[in-house]
Amino acid sequence: xxxxxxxxxxxxxxxxxxxxxxxxxxxxxxxxxxxxxxxxxxxxxxxxxxxxxxxxxxxxxxxxxxxxxxxxxxxxxxxxxxxxxxxxxxxxxxxxxxxxxxxxxxxxxxxxxxxxxxxxxxxxxxxxxxxxxxxxxxxxxxxxxxxxxxxxxxxxxxxxxxxxxxxxxxxxxxxxxxxxxxxxxxxxxxxxxxxxxxxxxxxxxxxxxxxxxxxxxxxxxxxxxxxxxxxxxxxxxxxxxxxx
Amino acid sequence: xxxxxxxxxxxxxxxxxxxxxxxxxxxxxxxxxxxxxxxxxxxxxxxxxxxxxxxxxxxxxxxxxxxxxxxxxxxxxxxxxxxxxxxxxxxxxxxxxxxxxxxxxxxxxxxxxxxxxxxxxxxxxxxxxxxxxxxxxxxxxxxxxxxxxxxxxxxxxxxxxxxxxxxxxxxxxxxxxxxxxxxxxxxxxxxxxxxxxxxxxxxxxxxxxxxxxxxxxxxxxxxxxxxxxxxxxxxxxxxxxxxxxxxxxxxxxxxxxxxxxxxxxxxxxxxxxxxxxxxxxxxxxxxxxxxxxxxxxxxxxxxxxx
Numbered sequence: 001x002x003x004x005x006x007x008x009x010x011x012x013x014x015x016x017x018x019x020x021x022x023x024x025x026x027x028x029x030x031x032x033x034x035x036x037x038x039x040x041x042x043x044x045x046x047x048x049x050x051x052x053x054x055x056x057x058x059x060x061x062x063x064x065x066x067x068x069x070x071x072x073x074x075x076x077x078x079x080x081x082x083x084x085x086x087x088x089x090x091x092x093x094x095x096x097x098x099x100x101x102x103x104x105x106x107x108x109x110x111x112x113x114x115x116x117x118x119x120x121x122x123x124x125x126x127x128x129x130x131x132x133x134x135x136x137x138x139x140x141x142x143x144x145x146x147x148x149x150x151x152x153x154x155x156x157x158x159x160x161x162x163x164x165x166x167x168x169x170x171x172x173x174x175x176x177x178x179x180x181x182x183x184x185x186x187x188x189x190x191x192x193x194x195x196x197x198x199x200x201x202x203x204x205x206x207x208x209x210x211x212x213x214x215x216x217x218x219x220x221x222x223x224x225x226x227x228x229x230x231x232x233x234x235x236x237x238x239x240x241x242x243x244x
Numbered sequence: 245x246x247x248x249x250x251x252x253x254x255x256x257x258x259x260x261x262x263x264x265x266x267x268x269x270x271x272x273x274x275x276x277x278x279x280x281x282x283x284x285x286x287x288x289x290x291x292x293x294x295x296x297x298x299x300x301x302x303x304x305x306x307x308x309x310x311x312x313x314x315x316x317x318x319x320x321x322x323x324x325x326x327x328x329x330x331x332x333x334x335x336x337x338x339x340x341x342x343x344x345x346x347x348x349x350x351x352x353x354x355x356x357x358x359x360x361x362x363x364x365x366x367x368x369x370x371x372x373x374x375x376x377x378x379x380x381x382x383x384x385x386x387x388x389x390x391x392x393x394x395x396x397x398x399x400x401x402x403x404x405x406x407x408x409x410x411x412x413x414x415x416x417x418x419x420x421x422x423x424x425x426x427x428x429x430x431x432x433x434x435x436x437x438x439x440x441x442x443x444x445x446x447x448x449x450x451x452x453x454x455x456x457x458x459x460x461x462x463x464x465x466x467x468x469x470x471x472x473x474x475x476x477x478x479x480x481x482x483x484x485x486x487x488x489x490x491x492x493x494x495x496x497x498x499x500x501x502x503x504x505x506x507x508x509x510x511x512x513x514x515x516x517x518x519x520x521x522x523x524x525x526x527x528x529x530x531x532x533x534x535x536x537x538x539x540x541x542x543x544x545x546x547x548x549x550x
Contacts, residue, residue, distance in 0.1 A: 041410050042379045171541050
């Protein structure tokens with residue numbers, strides 16, 4: 001269990017669209033270096049909450065602090081201090097890995113020297129040297145996702161949001177990806193991740209399960225399994241999401 | 245007549261070989277799963293089978309009809325649900341269904357029994373535009389449209405991708421009922437756990453089939469002893485197991501680590517002591533049956549030794 005400071009603090013978050021409440025009174029916090037799994041059925045309100053945490057949308061009410069900044073008044077500071085990787089592959093397909101890193105490094109205002117250094121590190125770590133000069137669209141999906149993760153971390157954010165990062169990725173590449181997540185977490189980076197793979201939920205330090213806009217459970221995977229008296233998080237998920 | 249008979253099919257896009265000499269048969273009334281990650285060649289094979297793409301080499305037949313020569317006949321008797329939502333976004337739910345029934349020279353009423361259970365779940369939204377449906381509802385509408393002409397063979401390309409665990413379970417319950425009506429189903433998925441729900445599966449990786457069999461037989465052929473071990477620190481456990489002598493592959497699996505080894509007695513008698521020495525707590529170790537995912541990774545390693 002991580003014991004450091006809270007880098008995400010949410011108290012009584014509501015988000016309404018007309019009469020429809022996508023987020024209902026969410027309260028939770030995430031610690032520095034924690035791997036926090038944010039689970040829920042399709043349409044449960046996960047994407048809405050993530051957009052708010054990333055400073056893209058304002059809540060209807062409630063307190064939301066990310067990296068010490070207030071989402072109502074300091075969304076630009078939040079954006080500089082977080083990384084985000086979308087479920088949809090969002091690098092430029094016709095740019096090479098090197099060009100993508102340079103582009104995103106430039107967007108985040110890194111110096112030329114810094115971009116060069118990060119590029120070298122990334123290519124070595126991902127073993128991408130051989131394909132560094134080929135367009136990203138030629139890479140296998142598993143490598144693309146690892147590259148996307150690296151690009152999301154190019155400005156060394158304290159928190160990174162991963163929205164279904166491993167959908168469709170082969171089982172070996174999926175595990176290599178989680179290895180990168182563990183390494184980042186060991187360096188103190190906070191990981192906020194959504195997934196439909198319930199075995200991946202078990203890799204998280206803590207998970208929350210959202211059902212129809214509310215957080216129905218939040219604990220370590222081990223505690224959730226023992227509370228619901230089941231053997232897997234999949235069963236916990238099915239119990240919670242079906243009882244509606 | 246064999247529902248699907250694929251003989252030595254190859255297909256390349258430029259220098260990328262999407263399918264390499266693929267052969268398989270799907271039997272009458274079964275659910276056949278093509279299991280593999282994105283980019284393995286699953287969609288290419290489906291597109292060839294539903295006559296939307298020509299193979300470079302080899303041939304395929306659906307219910308005895310050739311996918312190149314008899315494409316018109318095949319299109320009448322197969323149902324196809326592509327991986328990408330391909331209904332008309334600007335038609336309503338009901339309009340889409342009527343459209344597909346009309347195209348196939350039938351009516352919604354004539355085959356309504358076949359889709360009743362699925363369609364009733366989206367019927368409350370029948371006037372909503374298809375583009376505005378949630379993911380789960382889109383999937384149910386697409387399945388209804390693929391079934392409305394009562395096809396003999398149903399092709400579903402990644403029907404559960406991006407779908408949450410609850411909806412996936414419901415979808416599989418629906419498939420079992422379609423199967424019970426005598427419709428042969430061939431589907432693809434990147435979720436390894438869904439293999440166990442198929443009658444037979446082919447594991448596909450980089451355009452080649454690694455094995456074709458029942459899930460039970462594939463698991464039964466796993467060539468090593470497999471163990472699951474849990475401790476309080478999974479991440480450190482992985483490297484500690486790798487460093488222990490006589491262990492083969494080591495992979496995290498949920499809250500446990502799976503590893504292969506051949507000397508069961510040695511593992512059970514010596515590994516716990518070693519892990520204690522490495523400061524692991526709450527050690528639980530046992531021999532286990534492999535899952536399809538274990539088998540998939542083992543076959544991947546064999547085809548592609550590191």
